Amino acid sequence: MSDLFSYNILDNDVEHISELQILIVDDESSDLSYYSAILSGLCTISFATDSATAMSMCVSDNPPDLILCDVLMPDQTGFEFCQELKSQPFTKDIPVIFLSSLNALEDKLEGFSTGGIDYIVKPVPQGEIVQRITTHLNIILERKKLEFYSYRDAVTKVANRRIYEYVFTKEWQNCIRYEEMFSLIMLDIDKFKSYNTFYGHVAGDEVLMLVAQQLEQFGRRSNDLFARIGGEEFVLLLPTCQSEGASQIAQRMIEAVNMLSIPHSESPSKFLTISAGVATMLPEANIEQGCLFNFADNALFKAKQKGGNQICVSDHTRIPKSFITNGHVARERRTKQQGSTQRVGQRR
Ligand SMILES: [Mg+2]
Incomplete structure (x- = not known):
């Protein structure tokens, strides 16, 4: 590329x-x-x-x-x-x-x-x-x-998985070099499969586009990247961004989708919502970047388990061995965060 x-x-x-x-x-x-x-x-x-x-x-x-x-x-x-x-x-x-x-x-x-x-x-x-x-x-x-x-997702017109992988690798390397924190927000539309079943796939695609375009505006700095990486899954890469800032952005992203007021009869709130998993790490040469993604993915899973329409911040304290490429991670404690979940105010 x-x-x-x-x-x-x-x-x-x-x-x-x-x-x-x-x-x-x-x-x-x-x-x-x-x-x-x-x-x-x-x-x-x-x-x-x-x-x-x-x-x-x-x-x-x-x-x-x-x-x-x-x-x-x-x-x-x-x-x-x-x-x-x-x-x-x-x-x-x-x-x-x-x-x-x-x-x-x-x-x-x-x-x-x-x-x-x-x-x-x-x-x-x-x-x-x-x-x-x-x-x-x-x-x-x-x-x-x-x-x-080739850099765009055909349905939503936002960045696709191909460019996401390229940017993730490039920015991960930059953060290692400059010893900067890297935050990643993983987002997923709540109960999207039942939306598709109830409203049909054409409506499902329209909703994907609406949500993606609403969320894309949150990657504001030149090195941020918002991308669709799977069915109803999106990622916002935030290099040189601390956990607190990333959590605030994730919260605003959830509120931005609430503002769209897209009816979803299968959702508890009767409106379409999203959930977000937030993770922040200090990248190091002997840690695979997949680790950050994994932490955000686990946090997203927890947000979903708690009912969706909320963010969950990764409370990782240890880097799993499978992400360590070369020996002991001396500074792993530097990435430690307090785990927390925040519920978005009940809409309407
Ligand atoms: Mg001349």
Whole structure:
């Protein structure tokens, strides 16, 4: 999977090439304005007259979708710039097309060997460059669409299990490195099977979507991730979040679903509700991340046992041996929490 995204790739629902952005890198301002003018009818054009500026634009929150790069530039050649771009995890997937007056075969081959996807020789007739770039933009657009849908759950449109696993691993590693707490909230719709039986599967899917979209807004920070991981099961990953904060968020998530007031005749309250299991740990290199999930899952089970529509905070005091990959866990006590359950105020 590409490292290019911040998790808000899930917001990048691109439908047309006009929504894409080309960065033109050229030290000749006359060339810059000429090609900008020609291509500005296709999509957004940004430009840089040196490779350092171009690189800073590539690592920004709004990186280009395609780079048109000159080869002969004073500080760094286009080939060197492309090589640097391809060596960085956050920029390696940005396609580069060389646009140069160098016409020798060895120059073209060097362009491709450094990672360029095309090599266009200047000067190039207007009609030809527009057609060539349009073709590339269409390929990029299709790739972005596939990427977008491959990260999304088809029913609820929130992040799917595939991206959840990727983000969980990545953030677990980050929390180990920076010695930060990691919280995970596991959520489940109460009595969802009987909802499906009573109202039918079409209504069941609609409810899944409503609930998911209501809950997705709680993953607010850039490294948080809300995902559907199974039938009626959802997870909110909260890296660098303490237990108390996670519990408050879980409580608000339960209240947010209560606010939807979805009738459910098989539920004790006659409305659809959810339950949440909250777990927090200090990740360590010799503990498998599945341990945190397991604690949250057990807490969720307890919340369900107590009747649902409530949160339960994991009161784990020991890391089970099955999650320890390498010897003794010296700091396991640091993850100890007081067990508690909180019942959501009876609705209505
Ligand atoms: Mg030049």
